[in-house]
């Protein structure tokens with residue numbers, strides 16, 4: 595029997611490629627649609643790669659007509675919080691206008707199910723920790739605002755067209771495929787764990803800790819790290835739920851427990867057995883002090899439990915991937 599196709603925008607990226615692997619293991623053909631601005635052709639291993647920009651309506655139309663996907667998982671977007679304050683235009687252009695174009699093409703083609711990559715950055719500064727989905731959304735950077743606008747467009751389009759949707763608000767995706775096939779390799783790396791790994795391996799200078807006087811126990815920021823394989827599993831479960839008639843909704847995907855930047859560095863030193871050279875810098879603009887999410891709604895509705903999201907497993911998988919032959923070959927491409 596022909597496997598059922600799903601369109602995965604951003605399928606050559608970090609989270610999208612891990613989700614493609616999980617989708618293929620669950621019996622779908624993931625069609626990755628990606629302009630490779632931050633992703634990699636080598637990360638697309640479980641279905642076809644269609645190069646294209648999410649803002650290119652004609653190209654999207656052609657790919658949708660060729661594969662007739664029964665659902666879309668929408669990862670494509672601009673992702674760097676700090677960058678969004680310096681250059682907001684591409685964040686609104688890709689994350690808002692690009693999402694709107696995708697929604698229009700989906701409506702035209704009659705595709706009735708969408709899973710959207712949203713973010714903890716939609717909340718802004720938390721008043722309650724861990725934050726439930728009902729926490730007010732007041733983002734403090736253009737990235738978070740662009741994702742919140744996209745969430746609201748999706749809900750409006752769904753109400754008008756009958757499309758079902760699930761907005762998944764990820765906290766900090768981390769780690770790598772435990773089988774070592776793919777991992778985190780953003781072209782322009784800004785993320786804590788890969789940068790700290792590179793500093794530990796002597797591939798860059800000292801790791802810059804952004805802010806040491808936050809109102810947290812050790813003064814550094816706190817984030818809720820969720821293993822990318824746990825995220826991937828949640829996407830498969832969310833897709834099944836939506837295609838089985840589950841109601842449109844928003845779920846947090848986090849663990850409910852935070853770790854500080856300094857704790858992450860300690861854990862990396864313990865796993866790797868080498869020191870991480872660090873220097874202290876001013877806080878990065880647009881960074882809330884703590885982002886920790888309550889995942890209990892997703893856990894109940896999806897029968898999902900994060901299994902590899904303890905800090906040691908996350909760091910061990912990240913370290914194993916970054917030090918693997920696969921990663922060395924990948925960065926050379």
Ligand SMILES: NC(=O)c1ccc[n+]([C@@H]2O[C@H](COP(=O)([O-])OP(=O)(O)OC[C@H]3O[C@@H](n4cnc5c(N)ncnc54)[C@H](O)[C@@H]3O)[C@@H](O)[C@H]2O)c1
Nearest residue numbers: 604606607608609629630631632633647648670671711767
């Ligand atoms: N990494 C995280 O911790 C995290 C947390 C919350 C939400 N998210 C969201 O999850 C999604 C995936 O994040 P990621 O970390 O895998 O990032 P990523 O950059 O690895 O993946 C995004 C992919 O989208 C592609 N892309 C970018 N602009 C495009 C365009 N105009 N047209 C087509 N493709 C385009 C990139 O080439 C890349 O492959 C993003 O939407 C991000 O906002 C990520």
Ligand SMILES: O=c1ccn([C@@H]2O[C@H](COP(=O)(O)OP(=O)(O)O[C@H]3O[C@H](CO)[C@@H](O)[C@H](O)[C@H]3O)[C@@H](O)[C@H]2O)c(=O)[nH]1
Nearest residue numbers: 673675713714715765766784785786802803804815878881
């Ligand atoms: O060189 C660095 C890089 C990061 N950090 C700190 O580490 C924490 C995590 O930063 P980073 O890894 O860049 O992730 P976030 O800025 O938290 O953003 C990620 O997590 C968000 C959800 O919380 C997503 O929406 C974003 O797409 C994703 O990039 C923050 O406190 C940063 O200040 C440093 O101290 N030094």
